[in-house]
Structure formats: structure tokens, C-alpha cells
Amino acid sequence: MHTHVNDYDVTDANGNTVPRIGIKIFSPADMTYFMDLVQNAQTKGQPLGDVYAVMVSSGVNYQIRFTGNQYQIKTFTSDQTKAHREPYERHLTPFIGNPQKLELGFLQYISEKMNLKGVSLYKMNADGTTTEIKLNDNKTGTIETNCPN
């Protein structure tokens, strides 16, 4: 479980104060670490569905779980993770400020660019309920399903 820091003011090169804008959803390094945990569970013979990661932010709190099978476990070297850093930033930047689009961009990125299948995204709502967020069939939007309590 970890926290993505809020936007905070930084002093730019010219001494002006500007907001540092963060991307408030799991990063490629988070996904790499998550898949290492899934691989670890597989090695130890533990249920893969028990592995989850939580991200806490001032906006929405998210959880990811592995809902795929053992053949969908994919791990990344640090070089591979690093190679995702800039393309990920670029893919998600247009969606900053719009959580629904950020969720879409994130799911698109891990599915299409990192080729990670079998990872489910959940939004932890303020009222204690949980909503599963999935890509639609043509991957242009998301479908939200409220989880049974």
C-alpha cells in the first residue's frame, strides 16, 4: 500500500511558484512490483487472487488485484520498466484532472502497451462500497460494476 503525493507547489527555474502535477494512479514501477508479488505467490503456491495493491490519494483510492491465470503472469526487468516511464507519462497526461479518463488511460496502457492481462482495477468509494472498472470491448471506454458487499 502506498500514497501518491498531492500536487504541491514547486519553485520553477525562474523562481515562480508552479504546481507540480502528479498522475494519481498506479505507475509502471508500481505495476512491476505488483507483478513481482503475483509471481512470488505463484512460486509459493499461494492463491494469486490474494495479491492486491492499494493506492491512496487525496482524490480517489484504487486497488488492483490479479484475476488472471498463471499464464498471464508477466514480470518486467528494471530496464523494461524504465522504458515505460516516458510513454506512460505522455499517454496519461491528457487525462490529468479527469479521474474517469485517467482510469481509462491507465487500463489502456497496462493492457495494450505493457501487455498485462488479468489485472483488475477497483475504485474504493467513500461509502465503503467498491466499484470494478474494466475496459469495454473496443477499449475506448470503461465499464463500471458495483461489487456486491
Added chain:
Amino acid sequence: MKNFLIIFVLFTISCKSQTISLETAAQCMQQNPTFPCPPFNYVKDVNNVLNKYVGDWKGTFNGLTYEIRFIKKEYQGEDIKDDRLIGRIRITTAPSGGFAYLTIFDNFGETDDAKTGFTGSRLQSDLNGYMAYFVGEAPEGCINYGMVYITVLDSSPNQMKLDFFPDYDTVVEDCPTSFQTTFPVKQVINLTKQ
């Protein structure tokens, strides 16, 4: 027939690329923007605000010489296109120990613009500067990537300032204390146009 023509014209307009300016994008792509982004698929440097960054720049910081070269490229990217700067970096020491200089970092020879590790992102939301994303080499556990804030004032067009803010991200080991980022963290580097 008249209705058909109107529909046809509307259809043609809506299929055209939806262009917004770098300034609009910088202001709508932030938390709680004052206005939402209109639909767009191309962020264009309509007012040529990137041109003042283009060229070769040189300066020193903490005994090291920093040389930066920026070029401007138009209509880049995959799904959403944009106009952006591409940077190249050379960092050298002062003459020492009989050597003219030692090279610490140099990708001026990288011919592929996609592989310089220093790629323009967007204007600052206050429009006072530009941001480029830097990704450098680092040992396991260290973070050598993040945003470089770049400013060139219209009043002093031959002076550039750079300031690097590394990302906060997951690491799985401790970073060796001897590790140094390519750009000094949160330190302003002053450069002069060559």
C-alpha cells in the same frame, strides 16, 4: 437535398483534426482546471512559443559544464499528436589532471530523436515556462527520472534556466548514497545561448 448538404458539411468539419494550442492544453490538463479540455487530437504550437528554446545552450554548475541542444518537432506522438521540444545533453568536467575535460554524460551523438531520454511534455500551467521529461540511467533503487522545468524570458532571450524535479515512485531497494542524478535535484542551472 439542402439538409443533406448541411449534414455533409457538419460531418466534414467534425472529421477534421481537432487542434488546441499548447497554452490551452497546459491550462486544462491539471487538477481542478478552470475549464475542461475541449475534445482534441492535436496540441499545436499555434503561437510559436517553443521557438525561443530551440538552439544550443551552455552553462556551468558546481564545476560541471552543461550543454543542452533543443530542436522543435511538430505533429509527434501516437494517438494524440503534439508539437514538442527534443533535448540532447552533454555534461563535462572542467580541465583536470592533464585532460582537456572528462565527459560525464553525452547524447549529442544520438541520431534517433525518440531515444534522447529528454522529451518535451507541455507548457507549465502558468505558461511561464516549458516542461520536458528526462529519463536517465540509474542503479536499482534510484530514481533518475522526472520533470525538468525550463524557462527563457522574453526580456532576456539568450538566458535559459533549468530545474529538475525527480518523480516519486516505487523502488524495491535502497539507493546507494553515492548516487547522483544526471541533473542536480531542485537546483537551477543557468545557460547562455551559443
